[in-house]
Amino acid sequence: MNHQVLLIEDDKELADLVSRYLSNNGLEVQVINTVGEFKAQFTQYSPDIILCDIMLPDGNGFDLFPILKKNFSCPVIFLTALDSDVSQIKGLNLGANDYLIKPIRPELLLARVNSSLRISGKGEVTKAIGPVKLDTAKRQLECFEHAISLNDDELRLLTLFMQNYPTPLSRETLFKEVIGREYDGLDRAADLKVSRLRRKIRDHGVDGLDIISIRGEGYLMQVPTQPNA
The missing domain is CATH 3.40.50.2300 (Response regulator)
Known part of the structure; x- marks a missing residue:
């Protein structure tokens, strides 16, 4: 339907x-x-x-x-x-x-x-990868004892990262899905949004959880395999 x-x-x-x-x-x-x-x-x-x-x-x-x-x-x-x-x-x-x-x-x-x-998850976790869960109802990323609150752009980005994991997201895909237009080869709007999300994740200090750059391919969410020590 x-x-x-x-x-x-x-x-x-x-x-x-x-x-x-x-x-x-x-x-x-x-x-x-x-x-x-x-x-x-x-x-x-x-x-x-x-x-x-x-x-x-x-x-x-x-x-x-x-x-x-x-x-x-x-x-x-x-x-x-x-x-x-x-x-x-x-x-x-x-x-x-x-x-x-x-x-x-x-x-x-x-x-x-x-x-x-x-x-719009309507109260359910959209996706879980290892210890990482994206709860769209609470608008937060959860990993071990950490819960990271998300704004709209961050929620959109993480939904894409988790839906496509472990395939990197290209700038072309990010522009189409998040910015809403085709990538012109120069605009850094998508990179800026990814950079802000990466900074927020790193500020929470979850070992192994990150957004990494892959040369020639785009960005990939790095998922931890073991709890924090």
Whole structure:
């Protein structure tokens, strides 16, 4: 069964474009245009992910967010023309999984939707490799007695590392899956995100747990085999 997307967007032309693009890429999309429509019909929906505009004609996506989280356990991505840091920080601090600025590139939207779907574990450990466990519900990496809290980028990266282990992840793959665009051969955005994740892991001092560089291939998660002494 295809994943269900609930799109809350008052711009009907944009909603139609987004709906058709996501549908053509294997997702089932249901569209509602107002807060009132959502409140009247939300019991009809069982979404796997919600895309919510912030500026709606009869309300505000930030105000609607607690209702969304109360009724659904799925990821929520805000879509908005508000590009200020304050708005983005507010949305993420509320608990949204992502925040995309309009106009939105369809390829980036699809990549972020698929990424959020992959890391929405709904209370279960996504994957375990040896002593390493990635708990998407708690948003943390667990190894021996250590528990490392993760932000969205770190959770996406570790999901990819564990899903592909022991195959290294190339920059091309990281850009497509995490950054949401093709690698141009020069951009270091993915390397920066990996570097920050590597630093956080090393700061926790778990013997044998690391993100290592493999020349000509990309990055690989190094998994410990023995507990800390």
